[in-house]
Amino acid sequence: MRKLDNKIIFTGPVGAGKTTAIGAISDIPPVTTDANASDMTLNRKGYTTVAMDYGLLHLDDGSKVHLYGTPGQERFDFMWEILSNGAIGLILLLDNSRQNPEKDMEFFLDAFKDMLKGAPVVIGVTKTDLKPTPTAGTYARMLEKMGMRPPIFEIDGRSREDVKNLVMAMLFSIDPGLEG
């Protein structure tokens, strides 16, 4: 049996909505180390997370669940593994408006493959309001071919309801009979 730290990892490419999604459910405003992106990446938005995001959920017995967001840029990927060790699960956010979100998905699933041997992944496809395709079904069929059947939903990173559903799907993937 895996030893669990009380933490959930949010990952995904630059601008996918990781910082926003953590903010949507965290008890505290996310602690983030965003920096002006103009000098470091061809980012379409003006800022990016350079270290990691941190959010927090207090549980009713006084314990805490930590929410970590990985920096989107690949040059920080050495941090990912350390961060993900012992996590409850991985929330992968894909920005549908990027050039090749299918490839992003493959890249991140590969980067976290060791973690995913023992922990569930759920996938949230963001910015479908800006670009509706690929649809969630298209990704799901791709994943099925790779032998994976994780929860995959279209979400809006700014919607607490959507982010809640991702976390609940993650918990039910661990145990569908889980009672709240």
Next chain:
Amino acid sequence: MSATQNKVICVKTVGMDSRKQAVFRMAFKMHTMQRYELAEDAIGMKPDLAIVDMDCVDGNLLWENHGSENPDLPTLIVSMISLPDAPVPVLVKPVRIETLFPLLRQVLSERTTPGRQNPPQSPPQSPPLQVVQNAQPELASQPVPSSVNAPSSQPAMQKMPEQVGRFDPTRGLLGTLQEILQAKRPSMVMIANQNSLIVFPEQERVMVLQDLTQLKNACENEGVIITTRALQKEDKPDNRNIVVSNFVGLLWQVAIWTSRGRLPDGIPVHAPVKLKYWPNLTRMAPIPNALRMAAFLVRSPSSLPVAVRMLNVPPANLFDFLSAAYSIGLLDVIESRREAAETPPVEPVLVKDEAKGGMLSRLLRRIVGL
């Protein structure tokens, strides 16, 4: 614990006659976990947001009056043309379900109000260019629904009913839509001789021309006559009076309306069933406990009595879910007799929650209550 207990979000409309309102009334009945109602239908409720239709002669005046009377009311504009300078988000007609609901959520979470206008030339989305501290979005104060999936808190053990109700999924509106999907032909669907739906199966799009209560009604009454014909040139709908939806979402909804706690012929009670992959549950009409049922059925095949027992969900929820998943082609029925006789027990969970002092349950409770 059920989808019906969500706080309703009351929507004030400005600049709309009853036909324009009908479009939104129709849209609000679809694919959303959050319930919205027009102020006209939610008597006594204070509006949580407004939708202003700019397509009338005095659109600008209406907007100004709305702004001065409701400076703090989150507002969305709808219009036939895009309005790049608008101070609040703009939905360009025709009203598309997939655009409408994300925009409504954006309007609520970012509280884009007429009173807090930036100078009209700058749209609200561009974030500042330095260090950003994302504040907690104030999701419009509503206790948000846990509709897809509140955990089943009912203490009573759920059991399969002695008699399982059945319906024929090849008949009625559901059957008609399936036929169109298979024939891959753009079609007009008529309910009781009224043009109701224009379906483009290959594009997976549907234009809904009628109030959705008519569709629901057609699903509930087998006597309603449903016919189809090939699409003709004259069938160009007036974009102002329709709702555009994706086909899969509509099939899912129609299946729920048809099922009403029954099972389609074709899903045996005792043969194991399995989900091919997860449905896009955040954008489908809600079914209570859908998340846990999907998680269970995607993992390993299960017969229905086992699923009911293991999940402790009301059988009616399970049957609605199976009907909907079946209608969009996500359900595999494992027919082999040998396999069917002995359903394999559910896979062990990845982590035993008790060993963690119930941390996962606590977390679930916390998330549901957010």
